[in-house]
Amino acid sequence: MESAALPGRAADAHEHHGPPDPNRSSRVDPQLLGMLLFIISEIMLFAAFFTAYFFIRVALDAPWPAEGDHLPIETGIANSFILFSSSGTMHWALESARRGNRLGLKLGLLTTLLLGATFLAVQVNEYVFLDFAPADSAQGTIFYGLTGLHGAHVAVGLLLLAFASVRAFRGHFSPEEHRGVEIPGIYWHFVDVAWVFVFSSLYLLSAQGIL
Amino acid sequence: MTLAARLAAPGWWRAALSLPIGFAIGAGLVVAVRALQGYEPAFDGEAMTTASLITVPMAFLIGIGCFDYWFRWGSGAPTVPEDHSGHGARTWHDYFRVNTDHKVIGIQYIVTTFVFFILGGLMAMIVRAELAAPGSQLVDANTYNGLFSVHASLMIFLFVIPAFSGIANYVIPLMIGAPDMAFPRLNALSYWMLPVAGVMMAASFFAPGGAFATGWTAYAPLSTQTPLGQNFFTIGVQFAGASSIATALNFLVTIVTMRAPGLTFFRMPLLVWANFTTSLLVVIATPFIAGSQFFVLLDRALGMNFFDEGNGGDALMYQHVFWFYSHPAVYIMMLPGFGIVSEVVSTHARKPVFGYRMMAFSLMAIVMLGFTVWAHHMFVSGMSTWLRVPMMITTMLIAVPTGIKVFSWLATLWRGVIHLRTPLLFALGFITMFTLGGISGIMLAVIPVVVHVSDTYFVVAHIHYVLFGGSVFTIFAGIYHWFPKMTGKMYNERLGKIHFWLSFVFFNLTFGPMHLVGIDGMPRRVADYAEQFATLNAIISVSSFLFGLSFLIFLYNMIMSWRRGRQAEGNPWRAHTLEWLVSSPPPVFNFDRIPTVVGGPYEYGIPGAVHGTFDERPEKIAPQRGERVGATTP
Incomplete structure (x- = not known):
């Protein structure tokens, strides 16, 4: 999704007959708009899973969590803080890229990667020690469905950030050209915001919850 | 090598x-x-x-x-200036590789979708052979269920939706004066996901237990309990859906950021408007079918309980999630056709589109209303009764923007200089057939009627009037209209007209009588039927075979004209939109210089009116005060 997605560079016009540069009919950056539209469709995918949650928990009035099940709220809160702080480090990385601070960019991306990976590891660990399985009840299905969907998005975000980190360590990105950090960063913030909704509806709004 | x-x-x-x-x-x-x-x-x-x-x-x-490119990018290799090595087609080999040229991808799309159209059509022929007489003819009941399910899935996910993407892929960048789509590599990826989905669905016949046999709707909990073939649908749809979301995103970014100078939103040709609104629908709605199929797959593969009522699941939830996509999907299958018909009617009747702005606004209105009507597919499902009447009212409201469009096309034709060429014939066929389908649609919105005819052949007749008489006729219109542009050759006009009349007549003979058997209560999706429906079904089957044969004329015409048709000029229809300013077929990068747009797209019959020009300094670029596209009458 980097600069070469748009064909046409005036410099190589002598080499061969390339296309004319397209007219820019909007101030919005194409890559940025593409990511925003992608996020809209991601929001709708989460919405489909939340619809299932709504039907099972609200329309059928099921107890939450299912009888005898237990949700580790404290671990969840700690894990949420890990994920939310990774949004801060992501912002730090982007600001460093904007200011041309290469060390800050590298450190910021690495910390974000580390925090994200920790979040995912804690989540997997939680799956191992939970006292219910997805096949046990509809509540379990929704719990694993929504957290699993979110976990898959964390994994994709980590992959994109890994790409950006590799490039940062190879000396790419400059104060003028840092879309390769900015665009995955937007996705990462989206993953964080999605967790706010997943976490509050699954953990906080439960029989053992605090809301 | x-x-x-x-x-x-x-x-x-x-x-x-x-x-x-x-x-x-x-x-x-x-x-x-x-x-x-x-x-x-x-x-x-x-x-x-x-x-x-x-x-x-x-x-x-x-x-x-x-x-390849993204892996190279992710591995940290330096970004090289674009060498255009993946761009354009010099030989037919170039159509069989990952190509970043939107014109090549457009043709890849169209040819692929027609392959699946033939495949799905052959399945329909077997279905009709089975239904030619009561009792068992050719296939057993399970195979029959598989045949109509794969038929519908291929026609919807592999033909109608992507055929429109194909036409738009070819035409839209040219129409807005862009050298390519915004993300050419994403465009190539979205194309290649399509044959994957189609081959997977068709291959389900080889799965143990036969093809998926739950219809294209795959209602749970039936779909969570059928044999392995169901997974071929559930996963195939994910690939088709991802392809369609990626293309829609690409169209939106292209249309927003890459229009030629002077091409304001209200100077855009209506096909561009149509694809803009369709793409909005795709980006917002398609994730819901992805969700519904994820649920089915998780239930089937991991034993989850989304739809298992015994474990607290909710089977009706499937229909809500499914139709929240699949009702907007009927507009995804129709709005691009509206755009094509607007282009064809205006160009071949030599008149500005009547009520251009209302045509654009009504597209937006259909998009908005399209999200509020999903439960009209569920009137007899046992859902909450309070939801019925609001859904009935919003469904009927959609007839208003649709009606605006039908009357605008009629008013465009009124006193036009009508050239009755094949594209216009198909557009006229579309207007009549789609209106009939719309009327049976209004009937199906009325709860007392639907309680009577739900799951009968009346519904089959309705869907084929709107999807074949509607969408597929516009696809034919579009292909004939842009055939000279895409291939540089003229199609055979006489064969085109024969194709139209045969398909128009036999289409009506095939699907018209289905209204009658449907009202009399013949259920759909059943391999056998009562003796009383025998005569009409025999007529339907014979007409459907002739209807199927009429497609061979189209195929012959396309292949022979492409190979040895008459050379086409750059602008055989004397149309105004930008794609006709360049040669046929267009040069590999579309334009040597980006054209400038100075007026509306359909100013036919106005002396000296132009839409776009290659002049360096045209007299006026920005819309003039009070300029109303299409408002001027000759």
Whole structure:
């Protein structure tokens, strides 16, 4: 999704007959708009899973969590803080890229990667020690469905950030050209915001919850 | 080239190599997990097939070369200036590789979709042969269920939706004066996901237990309990859906950011408007069908309980989630057709489109209303009764913007200089057939009527009037209209007209009587029927065979005209929109210089009116005060 997605560079016009540069009919950056539209469709995918949650928990009035099940709220809160702080480090990385601070960019991306990976590891660990399985009840299905969907998005975000980190360590990105950090960063913030909704509806709004 | 080099370079050799690797990864993962968890047996054929249905296509896409650039980018290699090596077609070989040229991708799309159209059509022929007489003719009931399910899935996901994407892929960048789409590599990836989805759905016939037999709607909990073939649908739809979301995103970004100077939103041709609104629908709605199929897959593969009422699941929830996509999907299958018909009617009747702005606004109105009507598919499902009446009212409201469009086309034709060429014939056929389908649609919105005719042939008749008489006729209109532009050759006008009249007549003879048997209560999706429906069904079957044969004329016309048709001029229809300013077929990068737009797209009959120009300094670029596109009458 980097600069070469748009064909046409005036410099190589002598080499061969390339296309004319397209007219820019909007101030919005194409890559940025593409990511925003992608996020809209991601929001709708989460919405489909939340619809299932709504039907099972609200329309059928099921107890939450299912009888005898237990949700580790404290671990969840700690894990949420890990994920939310990774949004801060992501912002730090982007600001460093904007200011041309290469060390800050590298450190910021690495910390974000580390925090994200920790979040995912804690989540997997939680799956191992939970006292219910997805096949046990509809509540379990929704719990694993929504957290699993979110976990898959964390994994994709980590992959994109890994790409950006590799490039940062190879000396790419400059104060003028840092879309390769900015665009995955937007996705990462989206993953964080999605967790706010997943976490509050699954953990906080439960029989053992605090809301 | 040595074999090793062939296997390393993107293309069919590497794709062939990647297929067994993909299977090994998918099946191996399943065996490893099952062995670790101590499940018996570790080698479970169904689970291994399901996992490889995901990994084999991914491996194929990597092998054919869809991800090469992104992997190179991610590995930190320097970004090289674009060398355009993946762009354009010099020989027919170039149509069989990952190509970034929107014109090549457009033709790849159209040809692929017509292959699946033929495949789905042949299935319909077998269905009609089975229904030619009461009792069992050709196939057993289970195969019959598989045939109509795969028929519908191929026609919807592999023909109508992507055929429109194909036409738009070819035409939209030209129409807005852009050298290509905004993301050419994403465009190539979205194309290549399509044959994957189609082959998967068609291959379900070879699965143990037969093809998926739950209709294209795959209602739970039936779909969570049927044999393995269902997974071919559930996963195939994910690939088709991802393809369609990626294309829609690409169209939106292209239309927003790459329009020629002077091409304001209210100077855009209506096909561009139509694809803009359709793409909005796709981006917002398609994730819901992805969600519904994820649920089915999780229930089937991992024993989850989304739809298992015994474990607290909600089976009706499937229909809500499914139709929240699939009702907007009927507009995804119709709005681009509206755009094509606007172009064709205006150009071949030599008149500005009547009420241009209302045409654009009514598209937006259909998009908005389209999200508020999903439960009208569920009137007899046992859903909450309070939801029925609001859904009935919003459904009827949609007739208003649709009606505006029909009357605008009629008013455009009124006192036009009508050239009755094949594209216009198909557009006129569309207007009449779609209006009839719309009227039966209004009937189906009325709860008392639907309680009577739900799941009968009346519904089958309605859907074919709007989807064949509607969408497919506009696809034909579009293909005839842009055939000279795409191939540089003229099609045979006489054969085109014969194709139209045969398909128009036999279309009506096939699907018209279905209204009658439907009202009399003949249920759909059943291989056998009562003796009283025998006569009409025999008529329907005979007409449907002739209807199917009429398509051969189209095929012959297209192939022969492409090979040895008369050379086409740049602008055979004397149309104004930008794609007709360049040669036929257009140069590899569309334009040597980006044109400037100075007026509305349909100013036919106005002396000296132009839409776009290559002049360096045209007299006026910005819309003038009070300029109303299409408002001027000759």
